[in-house]
Amino acid sequence: MSNKQDxxxxxxxxxxxxxxxxxxxxxxxxxxxxxxxCERYGYEEYGASVxxxxxxxxxxxxxxIVNEQTYTFTDRGDREVTLRPEMTPTVARMxxxxxxxxVFPLRWYSIPNLFRxxxxxxxxxREHWQLNVDIFxxxxxxxxxxxxxxxxxxxxxxxxxxxxxxxRLNNRKLMNYLTKxxxxxxxxxxxxxxxxxxxxxxISAEAFELGIxxxxxDKPDSAKKFLTLLNSKNFTEFAxxxxxxxxxxxxxxxxxxxxxxxxxxxxxxxxFDQTLMRGxxxxxxxxxxxxxxxxxxRRSVFGGGRYDDLLALFGNEKVPAFGFGAGxxxxxxxxxxxxxLPKDNSSADIAIIIVGDQNTPYSLDLAQTLRExxxxxxxxxxxKRVGDQISNANKRGIPKIVCIGDEEVKTGKMKMKTLxxxxxxxxxxxxxxx
RNA sequence: GUGGCUAUGGUGUAAUGGUUAGCACUCGGCUCUGUGAAAGCCGCAGUAUGGGUUCGAAUCCCAUUAGUCACCCCA
Numbered sequence: 001m002s003n004k005q006d007x008x009x010x011x012x013x014x015x016x017x018x019x020x021x022x023x024x025x026x027x028x029x030x031x032x033x034x035x036x037x038c039e040r041y042g043y044e045e046y047g048a049s050v051x052x053x054x055x056x057x058x059x060x061x062x063x064x065i066v067n068e069q070t071y072t073f074t075d076r077g078d079r080e081v082t083l084r085p086e087m088t089p090t091v092a093r094m095x096x097x098x099x100x101x102x103v104f105p106l107r108w109y110s111i112p113n114l115f116r117x118x119x120x121x122x123x124x125x126r127e128h129w130q131l132n133v134d135i136f137x138x139x140x141x142x143x144x145x146x147x148x149x150x151x152x153x154x155x156x157x158x159x160x161x162x163x164x165x166x167x168r169l170n171n172r173k174l175m176n177y178l179t180k181x182x183x184x185x186x187x188x189x190x191x192x193x194x195x196x197x198x199x200x201x202x203i204s205a206e207a208f209e210l211g212i213x214x215x216x217x218d219k220p221d222s223a224k225k226f227l228t229l230l231n232s233k234n235f236t237e238f239a240x241x242x243x244x245x246x247x248x249x250x251x252x253x254x255x256x257x258x259x260x261x262x263x264x265x266x267x268x269x270x271x272f273d274q275t276l277m278r279g280x281x282x283x284x285x286x287x288x289x290x291x292x293x294x295x296x297x298r299r300s301v302f303g304g305g306r307y308d309d310l311l312a313l314f315g316n317e318k319v320p321a322f323g324f325g326a327g328x329x330x331x332x333x334x335x336x337x338x339x340x341l342p343k344d345n346s347s348a349d350i351a352i353i354i355v356g357d358q359n360t361p362y363s364l365d366l367a368q369t370l371r372e373x374x375x376x377x378x379x380x381x382x383x384k385r386v387g388d389q390i391s392n393a394n395k396r397g398i399p400k401i402v403c404i405g406d407e408e409v410k411t412g413k414m415k416m417k418t419l420x421x422x423x424x425x426x427x428x429x430x431x432x433x434x
Numbered sequence: 435g436u437g438g439c440u441a442u443g444g445u446g447u448a449a450u451g452g453u454u455a456g457c458a459c460u461c462g463g464c465u466c467u468g469u470g471a472a473a474g475c476c477g478c479a480g481u482a483u484g485g486g487u488u489c490g491a492a493u494c495c496c497a498u499u500a501g502u503c504a505c506c507c508c509a
Contacts, residue, residue, distance in 0.1 A: 009482095011500070068435080069507070086509040116509070119435075121502060130509080198508095279508045327509070355468050390470040405468060419470070 015118075015126030025345055025372050027129070030331045031111055032156040034131040038109040041150055043133065045111050048090045054080035056089045071115050079345070083115035087132040087325065088282070095321075096314035100220065104137030104319075123329055133304075134323030136311075143256055143322040144286050144306070145261035151324055152267050155301060158331060159338030165301065168273040169258060169288045172305070173212035175249030175274070178229070181242060183222050190214050198232060198277040226384055235259070235272040251285070258286060282307045292334070301334065302326035350416070350432070351393035355386055355405035363404045368431060394419050402432065 012018045016196075019027055038045070054072050071083040073411060083088055086101060087110060091164055095106060110132045120126055128141045135143045148167060191357040198210045203211075205363040216223035225241075230269050232238035246252065255272060262270050289303030293321050304324025335341060350370065354363045360381070367377045378398060380389045386403060400433075408414045415424045416432060 009499090014500070019468090069509090088509080114509070118507070119505095120500095121504090124508090128509095203508095241496075353469080386468050387466070387470060392470085394470050401469085404466065407468090415469095417469075422470090424469090 013126075015120035017125060017127070021347075022345070025340065026332055026335065027328060029341065030335065031129075031402060033154060033331075033378055034109070034111060034326070037129075037150055037157065039134060039151045040153075041107065041146065043107040043109045046091070046094065046108050046111070048087075048094065048110075050082075050083050050113065050115070051081050052084050052090060054082045055084055056093065057085065058130050059180055069116055069118060071117050084112065086116055086325070087112045087114065087130065091134055091323075092307075092310045092321070093108070093314060095319065096115075096311050099319065106134075106136040108136070109133045114342075123333070125329060129328040131326045132323065133325075134321055136319050136321045138322070139308075139320040139433060140288075141257040141261060143320070144258045145265070146256070147304070147322055147324060148262060148270075148288055149265055149267065149303070149404045151288070151290055151304075151326070151413055154264075154326060157340075158301075158334045159340035160292070160334065162269045164338075165269065165290055165292050167262070167267070167270045167288060167386040168276045169255060169270060169275040169286065169290050171251040171255050171281050171286050173285055173343055174255065175277070177246065177249055177251060178226075182218070182246065183226055185215065194277050197275050198274045198279070200230065232274065238272065238274055254286060263399065266407075278303055278305055282304070282310045284308045288324070290406075297337075299330070301330055305377075318397075346397035348376040348396070348398050350375060350377055350402060351378045351389070351396075351398045352377060353386060353389040353393070353401055353403040354383075355403055357383060359406065359409050362409045362432060366404065366429060370432060375432065375433070390419070402427070 025170040031137070046403070054070075057070065066165055070085045075081050085294045090112075091108060091110070095102065095108075107206055111129060112132065113127055113129050115127050117126065118124065131154075133147060135147055152167065156162075175194065176190070179185045179193050180187075185193060185424075193212070193215055196208065196215070200208050213220065213223045216226065229238060229241050232241055235255075242252075259270055259272065262268075276287060276289060278289065283305040285302070285306035286309065287305035292299050292301050302324060304322070306320070306322045308318055308320045310321065352363050352367055354360055363379055364395055367379045370377045378393070378396070380392065382389065382392070384392075391399055399419060401419060402414050403417075404414065414427055414429075414432075416427045
């Protein structure tokens with residue numbers, strides 16, 4: 001009817017995914033894990049539009065990120081609109097808006113789709129779905145302990161065993177104090193230091209050392225001390241290299257409390273990691289990530305942190321907040337590798353095969369009766385041969401069938417067949433059940 | 435955004451620059467109008483798109499698009 005170039009492409013838009021039923025089944029499984037864990041901890045679900053005023057992100061992230069990494073456009077009313085690239089500003093906005101009437105501590109979660117305008121590649125798409133978990137109004141480390149405990153439960157639900165992953169912890173207060181107050185770097189140098197530290201595991205030890213000594217041009221001694229700290233293998237070693245004066249520093253105290261608190265809950269695969277930074281500027285205290293230690297993967301599964309100052313942007317006084325985001329892309333990958341996929345994918349519990357069109361009304365009626373009993377019933381209205389209908393039910397993974405022909409309609413007696421075994425049992429309308 | 439690699443029916447693949455682009459699976463039909471999974475037969479369907487080189491291009495070149503990898507960025 002038309003030649004090739006006139007036809008529309010069946011491809012999805014660059015960097016976004018179609019979810020065919022088989023894909024959607026996995027997605028539903030992931031969302032199910034997320035919801036179950038959140039609700040088990042008494043968290044309430046909230047939602048918001050994907051559209052946000054662009055200023056929301058400008059305030060925090062700066063022009064460059066808004067212009068280059070978000071979907072931002074001007075609407076018909078000359079407003080600048082952004083497709084939300086993350087949920088935290090939205091939830092901060094919502095909490096700030098109702099601060100006076102909400103009951104704190106607030107435990108909220110959401111599963112939004114987020115957009116970013118970036119070069120897609122494996123594991124990085126332009127639209128993804130992310131669980132966001134946040135607790136507002138808890139200043140103490142109890143917030144960290146509860147939320148990280150949830151992160152642990154989710155990771156376990158993906159199918160990972162304790163040996164497959166570790167929870168890496170750091171504290172921004174501590175690192176800020178070290179770079180600025182102890183080692184005397186100015187704001188720009190401290191910023192560069194944290195970017196460099198973030199990359200430590202990606203670049204060679206030589207390149208890293210070179211970068212650090214450049215930051216401490218005139219003070220090679222400080223550079224050496226700083227490097228020793230950054231190269232410490234565990235918390236004890238790190239602590240022993242710290243100057244005595246900061247023993248009582250709040251960041252350090254918080255770290256200890258969190259580690260201890262998690263240990264008390266039986267979560268022992270927690271590791272202090274002084275090189276963990278996490279990109280966000282708004283983090284103020286604890287930062288953490290769940291890291292897949294399987295040599296085949298070795299990647300960050302998800303992470304989060306404390307952002308006690310963010311709500312102040314909306315003119316309120318501070319509200320302490322701690323939360324994390326977990327994406328669906330890595331979750332899919334993990335669930336597939338650790339083989340925790342749902343096995344029963346069938347759309348229905350039973351298929352009704354109609355033998356002879358005159359028996360359709362009876363069949364539809366039977367289907368309604370069964371549905372009222374809670375069964376998922378598919379009526380084959382294809383008018384095909386019985387063999388084809390059964391074959392079709394089999395392909396769909398529907399476990400049971402019942403054929404409705406003249407005889408069944410007349411007597412009310414029918415046979416229900418289990419396709420996997422071929423076994424048939426005599427049933428009546430009342431005795432059929434899944 | 436920058437650079438590298440890749441692109442053949444729906445899927446997976448084959449084809450020294452030289453017949454009508456082959457095979458398997460899937461899908462549809464039939465053997466087979468009251469019972470599927472097997473077997474057989476028949477059929478649908480492809481060189482991503484647009485140019486170029488050549489007597490001749492799936493094959494070589496350029497661009498585009500998409501995927502992928504690295505950089506960038508990391509929510």
